[in-house]
Amino acid sequence: MRRSSEPISGMLRRRRIAGRAQLAAAADSYQPRRQPSGPLVCPQCGVVYAQGRWHWGSPPEGAAADLSPACQRIRDQLPAGIVTLHGPLPQPRRDELMALAHHHEAAEKQEHPLNRIMRTEESADVLQIMTTDIHLPRRIGEAVRQAFHGELDMDFDEDAYFARVDWRPPKG
Ligand SMILES: [Zn+2]
Numbered sequence: 001m002r003r004s005s006e007p008i009s010g011m012l013r014r015r016r017i018a019g020r021a022q023l024a025a026a027a028d029s030y031q032p033r034r035q036p037s038g039p040l041v042c043p044q045c046g047v048v049y050a051q052g053r054w055h056w057g058s059p060p061e062g063a064a065a066d067l068s069p070a071c072q073r074i075r076d077q078l079p080a081g082i083v084t085l086h087g088p089l090p091q092p093r094r095d096e097l098m099a100l101a102h103h104h105e106a107a108e109k110q111e112h113p114l115n116r117i118m119r120t121e122e123s124a125d126v127l128q129i130m131t132t133d134i135h136l137p138r139r140i141g142e143a144v145r146q147a148f149h150g151e152l153d154m155d156f157d158e159d160a161y162f163a164r165v166d167w168r169p170p171k172g
Contacts, residue, residue: 038062084164100143101117101140108139118130150169
């Protein structure tokens with residue numbers, strides 16, 4: 001993955017200097033495609049795993065309580081995706097970008113309960129949105145480009161289950 005001087009969380013910094021094998025192993029324990037052996041209900045967010053998929057609804061009888069992969073990532077502060085929105089970002093624009101990101105998260109989460117925004121970070125020049133999955137960053141990035149034009153740059157590392165999306169506003 002490309003190196004960058006942008007602000008990133010300490011956790012991510014540690015991931016970046018970890019070896020590739022280590023990284024893949026760490027990523028694997030959060031893999032949404034890893035199948036639990038029986039029905040589960042997440043005590044944190046209430047999402048249910050049954051018949052091979054995660055969905056919102058009532059848990060089947062006998063479902064075990066276990067944190068969903070999304071809540072594990074939130075607990076461990078380990079994003080699978082990072083959207084970086086580059087400035088200049090005056091406050092009204094920041095508000096618009098955040099509203100747009102949260103709107104798309106809400107829509108995405110209906111269908112794909114493990115795809116969520118886990119937190120956001122703001123600095124003078126950038127706004128960063130951390131997600132629990134690798135698909136939401138693309139969706140947010142494309143929505144931002146559609147609304148505000150500019151340039152999108154996307155990096156996906158399927159093996160490590162990590163996605164990075166950068167958006168820059170139009171020049172001038
Ligand atoms: Zn959960």
